Amino acid sequence: xxxxxxxxxxxxxxxxxxxxxxxxxxxxxxxxxxxxxxxxxxxxxxxxxxxxxxxxxxxxxxxxxxxxxxxxxxxxxxxxxxxxxxxxxxxxxxxxxxxxxxxxxxxxxxxxxxxxxxxxxxxxxxxxxxxxxxxxxxxxxxxxxxxxxxxxxxxxxxxxxxxxxxxxxxxxxxxxxxxxxxxxxxxxxxxxxxxxxxxxxxxxxxxxxxxxxxxxxxxxxxxxxxxxxxxxxxxxxxxxxxxxxxxxxxxxxxxxxxx
Amino acid sequence: xxxxxxxxxxxxxxxxxxxxxxxxxxxxxxxxxxxxxxxxxxxxxxxxxxxxxxxxxxxxxxxxxxxxxxxxxxxxxxxxxxxxxxxxxxxxxxxxxxxxxxxxxxxxxxxxxxxxxxxxxxxxxxxxxxxxxxxxxxxxxxxxxxxxxxxxxxxxxxxxxxxxxxxxxxxxxxxxxxxxxxxxxxxxxxxxxxxxxxxxxxxxxxxxxxxxxxxxxxxxxxxxxxxxxxxxxxxxxxxxxxxxxxxxxxxxxxxxxxxxxxxxxxxxxxxxxxxxxxxxxxxxxxxxxxxxxxxxxxxxxxxxxxxxxxxxxxxxxxxxxxxxxxxxxxxxxxxxxxxxxxxxxxxxxxxxxxxxxxxxxxxxxxxx
Numbered sequence: 292x293x294x295x296x297x298x299x300x301x302x303x304x305x306x307x308x309x310x311x312x313x314x315x316x317x318x319x320x321x322x323x324x325x326x327x328x329x330x331x332x333x334x335x336x337x338x339x340x341x342x343x344x345x346x347x348x349x350x351x352x353x354x355x356x357x358x359x360x361x362x363x364x365x366x367x368x369x370x371x372x373x374x375x376x377x378x379x380x381x382x383x384x385x386x387x388x389x390x391x392x393x394x395x396x397x398x399x400x401x402x403x404x405x406x407x408x409x410x411x412x413x414x415x416x417x418x419x420x421x422x423x424x425x426x427x428x429x430x431x432x433x434x435x436x437x438x439x440x441x442x443x444x445x446x447x448x449x450x451x452x453x454x455x456x457x458x459x460x461x462x463x464x465x466x467x468x469x470x471x472x473x474x475x476x477x478x479x480x481x482x483x484x485x486x487x488x489x490x491x492x493x494x495x496x497x498x499x500x501x502x503x504x505x506x507x508x509x510x511x512x513x514x515x516x517x518x519x520x521x522x523x524x525x526x527x528x529x530x531x532x533x534x535x536x537x538x539x540x541x542x543x544x545x546x547x548x549x550x
Numbered sequence: 551x552x553x554x555x556x557x558x559x560x561x562x563x564x565x566x567x568x569x570x571x572x573x574x575x576x577x578x579x580x581x582x583x584x585x586x587x588x589x590x591x592x593x594x595x596x597x598x599x600x601x602x603x604x605x606x607x608x609x610x611x612x613x614x615x616x617x618x619x620x621x622x623x624x625x626x627x628x629x630x631x632x633x634x635x636x637x638x639x640x641x642x643x644x645x646x647x648x649x650x651x652x653x654x655x656x657x658x659x660x661x662x663x664x665x666x667x668x669x670x671x672x673x674x675x676x677x678x679x680x681x682x683x684x685x686x687x688x689x690x691x692x693x694x695x696x697x698x699x700x701x702x703x704x705x706x707x708x709x710x711x712x713x714x715x716x717x718x719x720x721x722x723x724x725x726x727x728x729x730x731x732x733x734x735x736x737x738x739x740x741x742x743x744x745x746x747x748x749x750x751x752x753x754x755x756x757x758x759x760x761x762x763x764x765x766x767x768x769x770x771x772x773x774x775x776x777x778x779x780x781x782x783x784x785x786x787x788x789x790x791x792x793x794x795x796x797x798x799x800x801x802x803x804x805x806x807x808x809x810x811x812x813x814x815x816x817x818x819x820x821x822x823x824x825x826x827x828x829x830x831x832x833x834x835x836x837x838x839x840x841x842x843x844x845x846x847x848x849x850x851x852x853x854x855x856x857x858x859x860x861x862x863x864x865x866x867x868x869x870x871x872x873x874x875x876x877x878x879x880x881x882x883x884x885x886x887x888x889x890x891x892x893x894x895x896x897x898x899x900x901x902x903x904x905x906x907x908x909x910x911x912x913x914x915x916x917x918x
Binding site for chain 2: 445447448449450451452453454455456457458461466469470544545546547
């Protein structure tokens, strides 16, 4: 009995670790790209923008040459050109916005188990494969909400902020982010709860998580084991949601709270 | 002083310029109103002055400094900026909202606190009660006031206001205008004020610039624009009642006759009869011992009564020298008389204004 509880606690800890680890990356990436796609294109000069785009494209190839000198580089070049392409897109915010939102909604439609499988040839099996897939999954709700939260701010607010002499960075950090924070937090909450569920499937590709109970239970034909896993994952998700609900409330600035 | 020199702004993809070869000079300490129908480029012009929009051609000078050659962010911190709907930051308290620019300028804490209190007192809100409130807990009029206070907080020499009172209802708006004029009398900022309301323009402006399709049609004092509209567009824009509007601009003290013969209520009738013949007029004002006007007597009534008290007639309620001719005219009309007396703060008789003077004044300058 004690041993079983011990296993349960260990797996819960591993599950929580997987979720938190993925979410930290997901939040960092998604919030930054969410803010990035709300900004106007930079630099304003179109010619300069095109030049920068081409430079970043070739920078990708250059990096490929530097890092993979001794290996065959034919397929890596394509990968790095892709990197360059996305970095270059930073200069075309409108295109970037459409590309990011489009790609993210495509990823959302890929079944989780297929996405895990997709990364096995590149990343092998285990923890990191799971993290990459989970981070990709967690992106969309956060990016969407960051984008929506910032674009729905009353234009008079940002206009007066700029008119009073706030720099672009100050407007983002002091005005846009705090006002959009409740909406961003709602996105983080949605995707965390979603990830808490999908992380169970990650045990199928060798990442330790509560899914192990279910998969082992299925292979051994033990209903008790399956139920333990399923109910415990459910409880885990509910607790996470409750906790993040509190955080969301705590993060909402006083002046924006609806009493 | 703000100087705009041959300013041009053409928006991308537009053929017609939003601002077309416009030159204006706004003297220090004056309120300059930019007015015109919507789409005339008045807001574009305002936003170019603090660098939110960069001009396609021409130059903007502030105290002889070309604004394209100074740091835009620094430039904006030296200009108060008030817009319609004010754009108060909803996540900050009133105190935090007012202290935005002082904080950007890195003022010491106690100085900022002082400024917040002074600003709240200036706009007539109790600091202790309102300091820690959030914008959503204020009424529309209060929000507008805080918007003005926020722009004034760092004591910028220049204020840019884009329809700052546009969202308020007429009663609140006129109250805000009066308060603002009162504040301006103390602070003497150079103000560029955008509006589409000609009455607001006449009331608030020291100078009015009328724009149409990005071109400056006429630039001058309100009186000048009302009395000598440059063309049909201007006269249509200021309204067919522009002559009446002018009355609202001229103060009683500028036209009143100070040297008026008066009689005291205790004077005997005979003395009054003599005086009335001498002044070549058919009536005289009557005052009491304290110099307060009591009414007037008509020549024809003098035979009817034995003392002045019996034949005295009620006069139109007196005006102050600071009142406008519009008030004077309105008071005259109320009683159907052609004259009104002027009193000072102590209610002492100091002169009169007659309908003849008013008509002569208005019609003369109209024909010039």
